[in-house]
Amino acid sequence: TQLLEQSPQFLSIQEGENLTVYCNSSSVFSSLQWYRQEPGEGPVLLVTVVTGGEVKKLKRLTFQFGDARKDSSLHITAAQPGDTGLYLCAGNTGNQFYFGTGTSLTVIP
Amino acid sequence: EAQVTQNPRYLITVTGKKLTVTCSQNMNHEYMSWYRQDPGLGLRQIYYSMNVEVTDKGDVPEGYKVSRKEKRNFPLILESPSPNQTSLYFCASSLLAGGISRSPLHFGNGTRLTVT
Numbered sequence: 001t002q003l004l005e006q007s008p009q010f011l012s013i014q015e016g017e018n019l020t021v022y023c024n025s026s027s028v029f030s031s032l033q034w035y036r037q038e039p040g041e042g043p044v045l046l047v048t049v050v051t052g053g054e055v056k057k058l059k060r061l062t063f064q065f066g067d068a069r070k071d072s073s074l075h076i077t078a079a080q081p082g083d084t085g086l087y088l089c090a091g092n093t094g095n096q097f098y099f100g101t102g103t104s105l106t107v108i109p
Numbered sequence: 110e111a112q113v114t115q116n117p118r119y120l121i122t123v124t125g126k127k128l129t130v131t132c133s134q135n136m137n138h139e140y141m142s143w144y145r146q147d148p149g150l151g152l153r154q155i156y157y158s159m160n161v162e163v164t165d166k167g168d169v170p171e172g173y174k175v176s177r178k179e180k181r182n183f184p185l186i187l188e189s190p191s192p193n194q195t196s197l198y199f200c201a202s203s204l205l206a207g208g209i210s211r212s213p214l215h216f217g218n219g220t221r222l223t224v225t
Contacts, residue, residue: 006151030210042201043152045214048210092210095165096154096167101150
């Protein structure tokens, strides 16, 4: 089993604050994906990063893949209530996907 | 509408009573997979399939079976369910275009299974 650890597990912040979620592993992955999941629904892809050191921006969200392709981070600028949800990282090796334990984010208006 | 459809959404059953959770996708995806989601453990892969008649074990296959007789369907079978299989189950599919590492997983809305 290739363990992906996410931190923090829970995060509650005020609207307008910035935050960073981390996804760490001792394993090397071909790619790292970030998903967001809302209650009663399946996860929805936010971004895929495939190159070590790669940085991708999606509006107020910035994703980074570590140089060694073992870790990733998600930074949200000026969080909004609509950002509330469960954020999951997923690493791909071969034909399998390994998911992190998740970060539950609550943005308070 | 492109989607992955799971049925049922909710299922309560008793120990030992065989059940099947269906999964169907209308996107002509080659790759399909099943996951279970448990608090504090995240999503764990049960089985996956690269194409018709090709299935492989994921991280937690014990107590589960799958089949892939058609490209669009990938049912999950619990021959003799036990209480430790109580969980939230997700089916996902992917096109594999550009390689699996670059392909997004498209998830169904989940099946909440309770085994008493």
